[in-house]
Amino acid sequence: MADNTSISYEEAMKNCAKEPVQAPQCVQENGMLLAVDIKRGGQIIAVSDNSDAVLGCPCDALMGSFLAECMPSDFLTSFKAADEKLKQGSDYEIFAWEAGEQSFFSRIYYSQAWLVVETEIDVTDPGLKRSCYFDRALLDISNTNSTEQTLQKLCRSISELSGYERVLVYQFDDSWNGRVISEHTTREDIEQYIGLSFPASDIPSQVRALYHVNPIRYIADVDTEDAVIVYAEELGSMALDLSLGTIRGKSPIHTEYMKNMGLQRSMSVAIFDQNQLWGLVSCHGVSAQPLSYSTRLNIHSLVKLAEQRLMLQKQFEADRFFDRVEESRKALLDRKREIKSPQQLLEDQGHFWLKLFEAVAVALISAQTQRVIGEHIDVSTLHKVRDWLNENHSVTGVFSERDCRLSEIRQAIPELPYCGVLAVSMPIDKRNQGWLVFFRVQETEVFRWAGKLEKGEVREYKGRQVLSPRHSFEQWQQDVDGYAPIWTEIQIEAAKTLAEDLAIGASAYQIEQLNQELTEANQRLEHLVHTDALTQVWNRYHMEQTLEEEVKRCKRHGRDLAVILLDIDHFKRVNDDYGHDVGDKVLKLISEAIHQWLRSSDVFGRWGGEEFLIIAPETDLESANQLAERLRRRLSNLQFDKVGQVTASFGVAELLPSEDRNSLVKRADNALYQVKESGRNSVEVSPGK
Ligand SMILES: Nc1nc2c(ncn2[C@@H]2O[C@H](COP(=O)(O)OP(=O)(O)OP(=O)(O)O)[C@@H](O)[C@H]2O)c(=O)[nH]1
Known part of the structure; x- marks a missing residue:
């Protein structure tokens, strides 16, 4: 030098x-x-x-x-x-x-x-x-x-x-x-x-x-x-x-x-x-x-x-340094706290790491994440840093540099304003390597030399030019630019450890995300299994299950239970006259309307085609009859686009102590059949207790 x-x-x-x-x-x-x-x-x-x-x-x-x-x-x-x-x-x-x-x-x-x-x-x-x-x-x-x-x-x-x-x-x-x-x-x-x-x-x-x-x-x-x-x-x-x-x-x-x-x-x-x-x-x-x-x-x-x-x-x-690293690791891997994304972890720890590593910026760069703590570095530069690291140092997973003038990374990315770079890979997955990168600015290193080696001090010795022993030990100062402080072995080791912990954190976060997605998918599946795709009210499978439960519950507690089966009148004509799409729309609107008119304790679902079932717990035959009549009237008052008025026929039955759900629905169906036979748009009640 x-x-x-x-x-x-x-x-x-x-x-x-x-x-x-x-x-x-x-x-x-x-x-x-x-x-x-x-x-x-x-x-x-x-x-x-x-x-x-x-x-x-x-x-x-x-x-x-x-x-x-x-x-x-x-x-x-x-x-x-x-x-x-x-x-x-x-x-x-x-x-x-x-x-x-x-x-x-x-x-x-x-x-x-x-x-x-x-x-x-x-x-x-x-x-x-x-x-x-x-x-x-x-x-x-x-x-x-x-x-x-x-x-x-x-x-x-x-x-x-x-x-x-x-x-x-x-x-x-x-x-x-x-x-x-x-x-x-x-x-x-x-x-x-x-x-x-x-x-x-x-x-x-x-x-x-x-x-x-x-x-x-x-x-x-x-x-x-x-x-x-x-x-x-x-x-x-x-x-x-x-x-x-x-x-x-x-x-x-x-x-x-x-x-x-x-x-x-x-x-x-x-x-x-x-x-x-x-x-x-x-x-x-x-x-x-x-x-x-x-x-x-x-x-x-x-x-x-x-x-x-x-x-x-x-x-x-070194031990003191590693104690501080350990502090940070504990926070990173604390299982008692909520699982955080790698970005959040960097946000939590980044400022502490800047002090620990005497860096001006620390970045987490992966395919999904570009996050910097400390000095601002724009995203396109971060991408270039990651690409360059992936291309040149993905095998060892470590890159450290302190010399601005020799720095390969600086030559590859001239807009990067740092000559001190310490990068360690985060082994998240091989195809998508992430990097934890620390940046340092160049500092002027001051050398106070004891004496100066001048050209004149080269001399001939045994037939060849050698350096003459110095005569002067007079001090002179040289300011050497272009270096960042050297990255020590322990800093490199610590960075590797923290990057591994971040990778574990990232994996835990990914698993948590996947779990959440799985739960949501399960919920969606559950919904599909129990819901009618067209009308979004409960489907027959759900209604049968619910009725089974309700029958058992009401028998056990000696409570009333009524069902109302309703069937839209002459629905075939709607389809025939206006097309299936219009028919679908009418089914949806009727479902929405009836659903709104019912109490939250009533269970309403599609029984099949243009037929719907209402399970009315804690309801006796008379009340069910009144409910059916009210629904019939309100439905017949609705006006549907193109189609105009639509009516429905209702069969009502209350649970008898000796019967099961099939028998209950059968009696409601019989009552409904009678309405259809006797002219439609009416309510018929199956004999009660
Ligand atoms: N658009 C549409 N039509 C349906 C759907 N499910 C059943 N239908 C139709 O509903 C009609 C039922 O016809 P029918 O069983 O003859 O009864 P109806 O025409 O309503 O006459 P009644 O019940 O005797 O008053 C058929 O034309 C079915 O195609 C559906 O999901 N969408």
């Missing part, structure tokens, strides 16, 4: 990435190295030329001899145990040993078939009461409650423990620029880097890769010459891989970089988040001062403790 686009800069970056980050044939002079051939019984095949200064034994004397012959017994005992552990699979082992008055630390590891032994004298760190500091530091760090606090304590503790004048923590961004998020300095004249960003090129990829192998890099003193490793003659041009070591030689470019920064010594320790390089603790010293191996181990322990605290705090933050 550095402000450099020139070809020479990019080439130089690439060349830098090829550059080894160590001088392979050297070790720093604070320790000595020897390598042995295990197959040849531990014969020494490489020795650094400072062996005399560290072990008191010159290089020539060690070369070709066997470990068992030239190393003291205390070393050999510890070495044996450590070597066993290496054989069991550990990458490296360390152990302390003594010879005469002197204490030593050795670190052993394999470089291909050779076993490498690095040894340092255990110097006493001047002015430090290490154990007390270390214990205090452990307590301090383990009692911290926030990332900021943890890192502050870590920087301060390391500085106190080691005497480094500046200890800082870089956190990497997704482009591997390191931002200084915590810093402790011991002197006022030490420049502060807090808040500044160091470009990715300062810690290139091969350096970052090395931290995965060996999380500590220690430069004892930039000004001392490294010791050269001498190899046994028969090995020709071999080179040991010292990646697992701590005293590997300084790369000239790194040395120069440190000098430009005004540093005499440094140590950096990687901080990991689940095997991902999260950041670096970088310790800077402006004066030469030895740092014992054991203090370096202590610093590593503190970093490991802080790493645990950071991850715990991160988990705690």
Whole structure:
């Protein structure tokens, strides 16, 4: 992200990435190295030329001899145990040993078939009461409650423990620029880097890769010459891989970089988040001062403790976030409340989600639904978003984007004013995939860089263009547009969970809708089964059932029950003279009229053709007779379009204690027949009780 686009800069970056980050044939002079051939019984095949200064034994004397012959017994005992552990699979082992008055630390590891032994004298760190500091530091760090606090304590503790004048923590961004998020300095004249960003090129990829192998890099003193490793003659041009070591030689470019920064010594320790390089603790010293191996181990322990605290705090933050997500889920899936449509659920929860996801708009887009909470987005744009998501991301069901300039969705839908998009599919059904989509606006990201990578800082090194170590760490500010804040893993996970819940909500709602439709269909069916299609009064089936019930009820309670059977007179003529349609209309009008003239307790239905039945509960024969007479008169007074007057004949019967419904209707029918026989438009009563 550095402000450099020139070809020479990019080439130089690439060349830098090829550059080894160590001088392979050297070790720093604070320790000595020897390598042995295990197959040849531990014969020494490489020795650094400072062996005399560290072990008191010159290089020539060690070369070709066997470990068992030239190393003291205390070393050999510890070495044996450590070597066993290496054989069991550990990458490296360390152990302390003594010879005469002197204490030593050795670190052993394999470089291909050779076993490498690095040894340092255990110097006493001047002015430090290490154990007390270390214990205090452990307590301090383990009692911290926030990332900021943890890192502050870590920087301060390391500085106190080691005497480094500046200890800082870089956190990497997704482009591997390191931002200084915590810093402790011991002197006022030490420049502060807090808040500044160091470009990715300062810690290139091969350096970052090395931290995965060996999380500590220690430069004892930039000004001392490294010791050269001498190899046994028969090995020709071999080179040991010292990646697992701590005293590997300084790369000239790194040395120069440190000098430009005004540093005499440094140590950096990687901080990991689940095997991902999260950041670096970088310790800077402006004066030469030895740092014992054991203090370096202590610093590593503190970093490991802080790493645990950071991850715990991160988990705690994630838990808090998920607690809020859970709150929302409960509301979405609350079975006690009425079942709501997905749109209603979005309306209920949308504003809460906007805060939770730091978004400006959230939309639910499916074939049936387009609903947005927050900033307005028009429907046609929402359709395009859905179509684009269906076409490009329906398989994974997730799409997240933060970069305006690279965003495929922005290129496909230029009118979409957002560059931050997080979309998760709602698995309602495969053909009709719905999407829950969050939108963020672009924000200006401010970088305060420590120094500027200028074209002029590309230079020739070993015949090719490389980046020159920077001379200037002077601050400059760069405002980078075109990004929305990054969508974090937990936000993506939470969005997926909420979309699944919404999909469940949508299904429940669909089922509820279907149930309602089914109930309505059943009601319609019930109506059809019991109603006469032409006149919309009860049909014969219903009338028979009702009469059966009424007969039973009236007998049980000893109540009266009467029926009136009526038949329209000469109805055939109506059909013949005016047509069937007119006949139908007359039947409908007569039904409507009689229905209106009856009491609500009377049951009126079509018995067949132009014949109708009235069931009159709680009605004796005389009352039924009067009712029939009243109906006959009112009917004969009606005037029908084209047809004019229409009359009907009535047969009345009351329920006798001994009879059933068939007999009751039969007697009414007989009475009706008599009316028809004797001239029509009259009422005849079957003899009563
Ligand atoms: N338009 C129409 N006519 C019907 C319907 N149901 C029965 N009819 C007619 O009603 C007439 C009944 O004729 P008939 O049984 O001879 O009796 P009528 O002409 O009414 O004479 P009487 O009952 O003796 O007074 C027939 O022409 C049937 O076709 C119907 O749903 N619509």
